[in-house]
Amino acid sequence: MLRLAHRGLHRTAPENTLAAFALSLTAGFTGIETDVRLSADGEAVLYHDRNAPNGIAVATLSRSELSHLSGYIVPTLSEALDAFPDAYWNIEIKTPSVLPNCLAILKNHIHQQQLLVSSFHHEVALHVEKELHIDCGFLIAHRPAQLNELILSAMPHRHLRTLIWDYEVLDLDLLNQSFAQGFNNYVYGAQTEQEHLICHEFPLQGIITDHPEFVGLTSAPVRQ
Template identity: 30%
Template sequence: MNAWPYPRWIAHRGAGKLAPENTMAAFRVGAAHGYRMFECDVKLSADGVPFLMHDATLDRTSTGHGIGGAQSWDVLSRLDAGGWHSRAYAGEPLATLESIAAFCLNNSYFLNIEIKPTPGEEAQTGETVANAAARLWANAAVPPLLTSFHPEALDAAKAAQPQLPRGLLLDGLWKGWLETALTLDCAAVVCNHALWDSSTVLQAKSAGFRTLSYTVNDEWAAERLWDLGTDGIITDRVDLFSPGS
């Protein structure tokens, strides 16, 4: 991407830890704190519906049990995805990518979709999520940014919808990370914030990538990243960092 249209601050999973992650409630809380861009995790139900959830299993963030991707959307849609967080959010349902897209598009918000496949479904998830994103944002000025830790998912997204911007997520600088991001025609590299230093930022920027960081919850870490010249920060602390800064 020659022009980078996204804000510098990105709310992690909607609102960090202030609301049940990856739910509509979280997006509303993040927006209430002034955030205009959000990150979320998207996987597929057993019948192919893209929905928001971080973990492979349902147990931590819903009343369901077992592998989320093994359940139909009819079953998933009836789970409570808010009560685990606090009583105030009891009864909050799981969100679909379609519902999050409507929220973002109707409010001129930006979205980072992390493709979070159920293990073994990397290519299918990448393709399906990319096709859904292309359809939902067909008339939008700015498309969502698709990211993943799984090169197979990004490769499938690229094959399906090459016009959508992609970002390679890294929790370690494994051999060939830069070459992989180039091969996938990524627009960005999104690192654990501790991995960025003057050398890695130079490598990424020299290759034409934007540099983003997760998950930054301390002021000193944010200041270090801005001093390094990175382009975006994903944070849980929507209550601490002003997205206008």
């Protein structure tokens, strides 16, 4: 099972920062999951929340302003990919507005790095696959009534063969069905050791986690 650090290893460094990414690779993670948003000055910044700590929307702030409000330098997608060329990257595109920027950046890294682009905006994942022909996936936070309703749009796109499930909606039957139809299954959101053990029993190809100690990796010290 591929083990990805959720926003980097952020116990001793802010999430989605170069320091958190470096710590995750040192701890033994193969890959890194990160989030991309568009800042007001047109930068593809790595930031999960849609609002800064003071409640102002990230989309209305420049990268410099966002960094000041967050208390650390918010990195860009280009900086992270350049800094860790050997890592496997799961890049979650948070909003369609940052898609053009991501396409321009990813074009420069297609032949240099292992990339998986995902989004809750499934049309965004479809567009990336169509334009760049790189691995893409659908993020899923609900249990579909029928799997075919979910994956029908992905079938014509041969590089869109990954489903990334919220742990809350994991369903063994759906996992087996999707795997039988050629899809890889990843999971995010497992919190306890028991939940991680359950994930290892399921037909999953990847886990996105905050807990290296539950996936057999060395844990970094907990922030005091």
